[in-house]
Amino acid sequence: KLVEAMKKQLTQPQFDIDTGSSEFSRPTKALLDSYTSKLLATLPGSKLDAVLFVESGTQANDLALSLAEAATGHTDVIALDGAYHGHSKHLLGLSTYKSRLEKIPGSFRPNPNAIIAPVPDIFQGKYKDPATAGLLYAGEIKKIIDRLHSEGKKVASFICEAFLGCAGQIPLPDGYLKA
Numbered sequence: 001k002l003v004e005a006m007k008k009q010l011t012q013p014q015f016d017i018d019t020g021s022s023e024f025s026r027p028t029k030a031l032l033d034s035y036t037s038k039l040l041a042t043l044p045g046s047k048l049d050a051v052l053f054v055e056s057g058t059q060a061n062d063l064a065l066s067l068a069e070a071a072t073g074h075t076d077v078i079a080l081d082g083a084y085h086g087h088s089k090h091l092l093g094l095s096t097y098k099s100r101l102e103k104i105p106g107s108f109r110p111n112p113n114a115i116i117a118p119v120p121d122i123f124q125g126k127y128k129d130p131a132t133a134g135l136l137y138a139g140e141i142k143k144i145i146d147r148l149h150s151e152g153k154k155v156a157s158f159i160c161e162a163f164l165g166c167a168g169q170i171p172l173p174d175g176y177l178k179a
Contacts, residue, residue, distance in 0.1 A: 076155045078116075084161070084166035120133065120138075
């Protein structure tokens with residue numbers, strides 16, 4: 001049954017062949033429209049009214065940062081030390097682990113709008129008590145934001161992996177993102 005469904009989907013045009021446009025074909029667009037409606041229906045009370053489909057985490061993160069910059073009018077991004085956010089020029093500059101793996105001196109180019117925050121690591125970091133670490137590490141982010149505000153700067157976004165893979169397979173402490 002699955003193989004038959006895959007065959008059927010693969011035989012449908014994904015792009016509008018008649019016009020050469022990169023827009024989705026009518027059958028694919030209809031499926032995406034239906035999926036979008038169902039997805040938005042799972043977010044009751046949300047002000048979201050659109051879904052943007054992308055092909056990778058890199059594209060998703062690039063888009064998220066662009067939307068944050070457009071919405072706030074600011075470009076500074078708080079990112080965690082050692083994190084990885086994608087393989088584009090903009091995102092690699094936020095991924096400080098790349099500077100540690102640099103094979104060619106000078107090839108890593110930090111993002112000039114990156115503000116690097118400490119990794120919320122309850123195993124090897126500053127705060128180790130699981131009961132309080134989330135709030136304390138969130139407090140470190142608050143200190144960065146307060147410092148930036150005192151310098152007349154504002155933050156466009158904060159980017160953080162749900163599980164810090166490149167930084168050492170570190171789960172986020174309870175309450176960190178919520179704080």
